[in-house]
Amino acid sequence: MARALVILALLVWPLAAMAQETATEATALQKAMQKDPERFAGRVTDLIAGFGGPEGLTLAGIDEHIALERAAARASALRRFLAMDLDADGTVTRSELQVSQRAASSDARGRMERQFLAADADGDGRVDVAELAAQGRLAGLRALGEDEAGFLRGLMSLDADGNGALTGAEVAKAVVGQEGAGPEKAD
Numbered sequence: 001m002a003r004a005l006v007i008l009a010l011l012v013w014p015l016a017a018m019a020q021e022t023a024t025e026a027t028a029l030q031k032a033m034q035k036d037p038e039r040f041a042g043r044v045t046d047l048i049a050g051f052g053g054p055e056g057l058t059l060a061g062i063d064e065h066i067a068l069e070r071a072a073a074r075a076s077a078l079r080r081f082l083a084m085d086l087d088a089d090g091t092v093t094r095s096e097l098q099v100s101q102r103a104a105s106s107d108a109r110g111r112m113e114r115q116f117l118a119a120d121a122d123g124d125g126r127v128d129v130a131e132l133a134a135q136g137r138l139a140g141l142r143a144l145g146e147d148e149a150g151f152l153r154g155l156m157s158l159d160a161d162g163n164g165a166l167t168g169a170e171v172a173k174a175v176v177g178q179e180g181a182g183p184e185k186a187d
């Protein structure tokens with residue numbers, strides 16, 4: 001009997017964890033709608049216009065948006081490093097850093113030093129290809145984190161007719177349904 005209970009608990013636990021995650025996203029969605037319905041609707045309308053297909057915004061469209069935002073942040077982070085790679089071997093050494101630092105303003109020198117030290121994860125005095133790639137990934141996640149990505153994917157819960165595509169009308173309906181529904185509406 002006890003054993004059966006343990007097995008049951010093991011089976012149910014992951015499902016409960018998943019439900020919890022979905023509930024957290026739903027709450028974040030409701031909060032965003034209640035806090036500033038106009039801003040929320042505007043933002044989602046822009047997303048639908050920018051990344052939606054003829055039927056509306058799909059999960060694939062949301063993922064494209066997430067990937068593009070992260071790629072843009074990754075590209076600008078990598079650009080800073082690549083501009084210091086004087087011999088074009090794909091890695092930035094301390095002596096390459098120093099040449100760039102000499103040419104930079106005094107304000108920029110300190111920042112370049114910090115960025116170099118942060119990127120040189122193994123501390124061998126050079127930022128190699130793998131360390132550069134890691135910096136790029138980090139910059140992407142800083143620009144659009146997992147919480148935000150989860151929130152954006154959670155928008156698909158507003159797909160009222162369940163056809164896998166979110167329309168402006170569905171968003172408008174959801175926002176109207178949420179207005180005034182908040183337990184602690186901001187004053």
Ligand SMILES: [Ca+2]
Binds near residue numbers: 086
């Ligand atoms: Ca180099």
Ligand SMILES: [Ca+2]
Binds near residue numbers: 120124128131
């Ligand atoms: Ca290194």
